[in-house]
Amino acid sequence: MGTRIVKRPKLSFMERIYLGPVVKGLGMTIGHFFGTLRDVFNWKNKKTAITMQYPEERWDFKDNFRGAPALVMDQEQRGKCVACQICEFVCPPKAITIWPTEFDETNSVEKYPDRFEIDMLRCIYCGFCEEACPEEAIFLVKEAELVHADKRDFIHDKEKLYEMGGIRNDRIMKWKNK
Amino acid sequence: MSDNGHVTLTIDGKEATVPAGINVIEAAKQVGIEVPHYCYHPRLSVVGNCRVCLCEIEGVGQLQIGCNTLVRDGMVVNTTNERVSRMREGVMEFLLINHPLDCTICDQAGECKLQDYAVDHGSGITRFEFDKGKKPKNISWGDRVVFDAERCILCTRCVRFLDEIAGTDEISIDHRGEKSQLVVRGDGKLTSPYQMNIIDLCPVGALTSRDFRFKSRVWFMKFTPTIDTSDARGCNVVAGTRDNRMLRMVPRYNPNVNDYWMSDHGRLHYAFVNDEDRIVMPTAGGKPAPYPVALSRAQAVLEGARDEGILCVASSYMTNEELFALKGVCDALGVEDRYFLLPMGEGDDLLIHPEKAPNARGCRLAGFRDAPDDWSSQEFGALLYVKPRELIELPAEVIERCKKKVVFSLTKHASDVNIPLTTWVEKDGTMVSAGDRVQCVRQGMVYEPTLLTERVVLDRLHTLLDPAFKGASTAVLAFQRMADEHPALDGLTWLSVGLLGAKLNKAEALA
Amino acid sequence: MIQETRAMLEFADDPKQIELATYRKNGGYDAFEKALKEMSPDDVTQEVLKSGLRGRGGAGFPTGRKWQFVPKGNDKPKYIAVNADESEPGTCKDRVIMEQDPHQMLEGTLLAAYAVGATTAYIYIRGEFQKSIRIVEDAIDEARAANLIGKNILGTDFSCDIWVHPGAGAYICGEETALLTSLEGNRGYPRIKPPFPAVEGLWRCPTVVNNVETMACVTQILRRGGDWFAGLGCEGSTGTRLFCLSGHLKRPGVYELECSTDFTLRDVIEQIGGGTLSGAPIQGVMPGGSSFPVLRADELDCGFDIESVAKAGSSLGSGAIMVFDDTVNVRDVVLNISEFYSHESCGQCTPCREGSDWVRRMLKKFQTDGPDEGDIATLMDVTDKMDGTTICALAVAIVWPVQSFLKKYPEAFAEKVTA
């Protein structure tokens, strides 16, 4: 490694006096200043301000947005989860815990989660659970703002998860054709 | 060349010398090649209906099934070439076309041969575009076995097990062709005391255990090789635990004891391990006390009763190490009356043993005497009692005749000092099973982190009584110390006992 | 003009032939008596070997060789099982013998029992053949009364009893090992071979399983001599055979013919069967029953013997020559065949149990909708994987006709069916 000497460009007098660029810089910032000011007064409907006014304006999440995981129900409002525990297995931070149980013998579907908990303080929104779910029962919904005053509220239980997930119209229906 | 009843053959280019009379699957196993199979089982007759063990035998035109092809000298077997794998892929495809996509709710998932072979030998895609066949699901075959006809691949292992091993011949096949379905004769409920073995035998999830059903996926579980302690047979088992709770036991192959099987009674004999009522802290005078407090109280009780005599009653559920630790305590106190309790029941010719406790022989080895049928009306200053976990108890009047009591028990027991017991899956140790075999139990879980095993507790008590005494730090060392002391264990080491157990040296000493 | 050579059917047209007296008057049981008194068991086997008789059940295994496989000097009892479970579509020859000349079969059975040293013979008759069962049972009673069956037959040391066992209606019980399992009282499941029945058959004892027609041939061989039998027909297909002509023919029926390379399969169909009933051109022929490959109309000019037909790509099998003219839809034919076999699959081996039904469903789809792209290749691959991967040959009985129909009538499966 040799040393390379970088030659500094020789500055002209005007450059050295520095005032010119200062004025230029001031011109630029004031331009933006007035641009944004114009936005505030809604003048000419041209947008300079790029920031979003969050609670009023919200980001339009894309469909593949990875928000909080939630459980979904089929068209007949029955939970799709069969408590196979694969999500529990793949979950990298071990945020998911499932307690499976079974229906009585007369039911066409044998297994369902008795309790299903996702600890949102552990969840890293990786989407592995959605990826792994063979029943298409767990999805990362567009819910990203989880605010609770109590830590325990961050453990989403089955009811909360189904409430968040809602109904999903889908081909896969474990209750049908069984 | 063949000699001494051995033949030499080539399997996948590997030369192997194997005993004559075995089949290609077993021969391949000996050279470390796994030939997939469903219907074949080493202890059941060969029916050759799954067709997944197809191998190419050079010189034979058609592919042959490995289970029904006996090795011959000079035979050249291919188990993996293109022709074999194509046909095997075909068989896997046939097996899977009508198999329901139940892996999500199937208890077998994770230890399912169909999954394993589908990954290893299947094509990974399906060309079957029709609706899968429908068969009844979730059929109860009595209160232990649940049957799912859709998942069944009709390997007939269960049929043959009940016919050939258990001898009850309860299952048969109804209908034919793709409608074939297993049925249980009579009222559709199994009666065999060995029926749950068919759950292990079932290579797929068609037969599941009512007891273990949906409790846990197997990949979350921890498996510990240990033995069954429901009777003196000491069937080798694998105990499955999760989150420090015992979930199931399945038999572990040991040709000298239980082969591949175990009785249902032994298999279901673990509920007390997870019992919520178990005590997790010693009590002294009815109040919770940490171990040191409880032990010094026990020391005071026992030493105070030395003159009036102490009755020591051991449990035949204890390990040898614990029994020797108890023996040490008795020696230090000069206890004369040392007995143990042994529950008896019914036995059969196969695996069920009439002695319903695992270690009566160990008790005798440690110098405890069988409890008399009628206890003398002698009064004692103190009772040192390790309570057997079930089936048998010391008669109440005997307990009453002792002024003070130090009791080890699983659940609460009225006494001056009550010390919690641990179960056999919570500790390492050895037991002496029927046939005078020394076998190991191994720790698979911890019921409560604060619990100490009886061996440690008794050794500490011994140290309190005799400050010169120093207990062994681990069960392995305790066993070694015991083996050095006792002629019947002479020459045995923890390693030589190993997974399959070892015979006692001087068995007659125990008779 | 091809002529029938009647040996087995010589007296079949006589309704009295089923009676022992008539049968004896026509020379019946003479050969048996002669063999019993003058020949050793080995001589009988040698005579059959000399005749070149091949099993008439379809596989064509030399009968004498099969008998030789029975281990000698074994103190286990030995058995004869006569396979009269004639269930193959298109085959109806055994029934003719049983119903019109039952003693001929019984005599052959006794000869075979004498040759291998068996003391018991079972005739496993298809359950639906109620008339055959009755006639054969009557014939056995008559023969037993005449001391031709039973203890110390005709005053010799040889004892042999014959029992009729009606089947319960499963096609698979015509397979020899399944027949034995069924005889034992179990589900008619074929068994894995080895061990072969001749070594370990009925109740794990040596057992010879032969077809009804084979037994009738044995009678003829011993009656007229092995040389006479070998002199009929042609090399590899000696003696006479019963052929069941069926399908769209003017004169369907059972005919006793010699095999020959001098005339062709087409000649037989046209001269014996009289050509198609409607006069429409022949579309295809299944020369060995429904379980063997089909021959197109232009492939019929092959010699009329086992080797020639095999060279043409099919087999004479059990001699059931089924002819269909061009008025039928090939898709219906092949679907019908696959429906039969998938219905009759015993369900033991995976490829047959699952594959037969899959094939049936694919062919059903071909028939109603026509194949999608790649379907034909899938079907060929699936049937390939059923071929030779099962215990018995029932899977093959699906594979061969289906594959041959797909290969030989590609135009019939070329396009989708439009409503």
Place this chain on the structure above:
Amino acid sequence: MLFVDILWKLLEIVLVAAVALPTTAALLVWAERRVSAFMQDRLGPNRVGPAGLLQPIADLLKFIFKEDVVPGHVNKAIYILAPALSLVPALLAFAVVPYARDMAILDVNVGILYVFSVSSIAVYGITLGGWASNSKYSLLGGVRASAQMISYELALGLSVVPVLLVTGETHLGRIVEWQAANGWLVLYLFPAWIIFLVSSYAETNRLPFDCPEAETELVAGYHTEYSSMKFALFFLAEYIHMITASALTVTLFFGGWHVPFFTLPEGGWGTTLSCLAFCAKTGFFLFLFIWVRWTLPRFRYDQLMNLGWKILLPASLGIIMLTAGGVALLAD
């Protein structure tokens, strides 16, 4: 002096020092955040009150309610004294500024000298704050502040000398009146104004000369260890310094309360208008402070010293010579 006059003076002091200046400073904080946001295409705080105008009050509440941490390792007395020492001179300096026609809290002859002497004290607050915090960041910030202020004090002082030369006055009110009569001084002394402006930025520790704070190097410089109201006092002091500096610039170079091309009416209305004119001009320079801050990057410390000693000092000396020469020539 009449009792009423004393009362009036006291009221004036209270109004200016306790109401007007802090309020302006608070508004300035708000303006700083809004303007900087606008220049960065953001909107800035607009939640509290209309257009976020109540944000400074929210900030103040926050400062009040925050925990007042006094680190254990500080020199407690000086640590507490320093913020006050920083704020008081800023308020004092404003006393002589004529914020309207004939209006100033303190009417002294040597106004300009008073300003320099008082504002020089401000450096103690910062230096002592830095030193008393007993932390390396704070100490470095304090050292830098004292060195920087001493350096630029020179240029600042020298750049005012031409004003004195031209007007011949040290009374700020009369300097303004001179300008009202003869035209704004910036027209005569443009280079001196430039030097004054640059130096005043340096004196108030504003960008591009905020080396004493220099977040990226010194965390927060001299007030690293300060929190709650003590930090708020430093904060306030900085903004009041800005106001004072702007007011002085207006007074010395931009005609103070004078409105060009317009004759102020006599009486109360004229005074009010003059005050508004003064406020408007000061407002512009305050805006300039903010504007410059969000435009120019911070000088490196050696560049800062170079600029002060090697350029501004000689330049201001040169300007004095020229002005003196010019005044001498024109006087003749």
